[in-house]
Amino acid sequence: MKNKLLISVLAATTLFSCNTTKKSEVLTDSGLNPAHFEIEIDSVKTGLFVLKNKNKMEVCVTNFGGRIVSIMVPDKDGAMRDVVLGFPSIQDYIDNPSNFGATIGRYANRIKNGKFTLEGTEYQLPQNNYGHCLHGELKGFQDVMFNVDEIKDNEIKLTYHAKDGEEGFPGNTTCSVTMHLTDDNAIELSYEAETDKPTIINMTNHSYFNLDGDPSKDNSEYLLTINADSYTPVDSTFMTTGEIASVKNTPMDFREPTKLGDRMDLDDEQIENGHGIDHNWVLNTKGDINKICASLKSANTGIKLDVYTTEPGIQVYTGNFLDGTQTGKNNIIYQFRASVCLETQKYPDSPNKPLWPSCVLLPGEKYSSHTIFKFSAEK
Template sequence: MNRIMILLAGLVLLASACTSSKQAGEATASGLNPADFRTEVDGKQTDLFVLKNKNGMEVCITNFGGRILSVMVPDKDGVMRDVVLGFDSIQDYVKYPSDFGASIGRYANRINQGKMTIEGVDYQLPQNNFGHCLHGGPRGFQYQVYDGHQLSDQVLELTYLSKDGEEGFPGNLNCKVTFSLTDDNAIDIRYSAETDRTTVVNMTNHSYFNLDGDPSKTNSDYLLTIDADAYTPVDSTFMTTGEIAPVEGTDMDFRTPTAVGARIDNDFIQLKNGLGYDHNWVLNTQGDITRPCATLESPATGIVLDVYTNEPGIQVYAGNFLDGTLTGKKGIVYNKRASVCLETQKFPDTPNKPEWPSALLKPGEKYDSHCIYRFSVKK
């Protein structure tokens, strides 16, 4: 009888352990613990969602800020590497404000002095970056909790209602971000939105790519190509001047593959104003989603990232503000220029530059933005 009782007790403990393990979730291929992403932020439940394709590629996403947490892709030797920066838990994302991997909104990039006029009405937005409104303000979409719906092993849908007046923007904006992991190793991101009042919308993804899978290394050797004959210069506060300038004969010319670090510290006013590369390029692709608008390659790992978009511009940010104060996944310190961001977008400050592609969205219209990050290997 005692043996039977001991056996039953053991079975109960085993079942309990299995249930606890299931609830906690197994670690992802990138080493993230799902339990570390399950909590409440502002009264809403957060979670970790995992997408996998037939090639073994894995993308982890949280609905807190619609953030890509990790991206596991093979290098030229078949070794799987995590190629984006980020943290190991929701607590760190909350504690250390950042844009790592985020679905940015309501308006990506900067709006001059946080001021804009829509249909004759003046709006004052938060001034959270050198006097300007950056990435929708200090409580932009990257700090909100989306509603997450995993539609399949390879598709995740996130939705968010940005209420009228949130961060000063007009209109109730119903947003959707759909992540699809394709079998050709691409992260296909579609943004859509509808409003009940004329507003501005400019969403993007703010992943920090480190194609070495080693954030202790800088981006200086990465080869960058941008299909753009022009860019939008900035002043010393990172605000676009309104000029569209040719890249020809300047350190902004990436029409052929060029190492990111080859000219980044040159004595050129735009590199001084941006503290390196932190600029919007005017794409030649003109909304053609079938043509790569930018390519980033690591000669060390052979990993190649091609970017496609229907947007007119791409902001390339070379991690100039990373300064070693943040410790990310696996305890690695993120030093200056440990990554490259490739943010497809409308041009910065378009609400105040009517001659540029418009970011206005009116009732009855549908906002549609499309970005594809496709990974491959060059051996």
């Protein structure tokens, strides 16, 4: 269980916005009430920040967990649809611990047994997932308050100062994410970090995409494409084995557009270990931000999401642990596999696998990572 947050509700009179002050009763295009995002956590005010572009695309962000709360994009008929899971208030995020839309850190994904050694010192992290450390929890970045450093009509910069020893990680580390909405319907995510002591860093975004704009439907009809010839197999505790395996002649071969439903329930050890798909792919793009690393498409709405990244890997998670116990925006119950997560990252457990791309950040260096979620609509 995550640590409970000490929360004091503040009577808010000012609406946090990316452009000008508005009345709290004015809803966003996605139907969110900004007043429901106005409280105080750990002495920092929370708010809902609305980014827009010339195409009327809308992205709503909160500084609690650096979360994307909603993304409104046009479908093939021009209708606007909200394509991510989330909750309608900050209190709902507190009462229903989740990674919906969150900025993940310090280390996204799993670290074996919650341990790693850096420059001769062994560090013990929380063991919150099958004995491993997952997403930096017990209280990872998804549960902290980010400061709003910059805000524009189409951009927001959020910063968090992680203390030395926080959740077991070394180094006072300043981490930031800048979310920029472009006029070609792309969300550019730029991560940076600096530290005063050798540490590890691996940040990502954990949006749960439902390209139907209808979370009552599962993802079985979605077409997934991954630009990768290999992936990192996992054991029954979701931990990478250390092997980099070819996708050829396996259910993990998504080099051509493939229906998710054709793969997720096959009689295959890796599918069983992941309870579906919950794996990291070794990208052929090799950090080239100009090359598509993965694509997801709904034939129903025509909405397509292309992903670009400077990272070496991408974790694809198909919502296998959604179980109908969480009710999100518009009172829709989030059922089994109602979404797909596309988490750009270093490979899982990289701190314990020295031959894999390094996640080490040293004093005087700057961690930099860039990911783009680009939306389009096809007939």
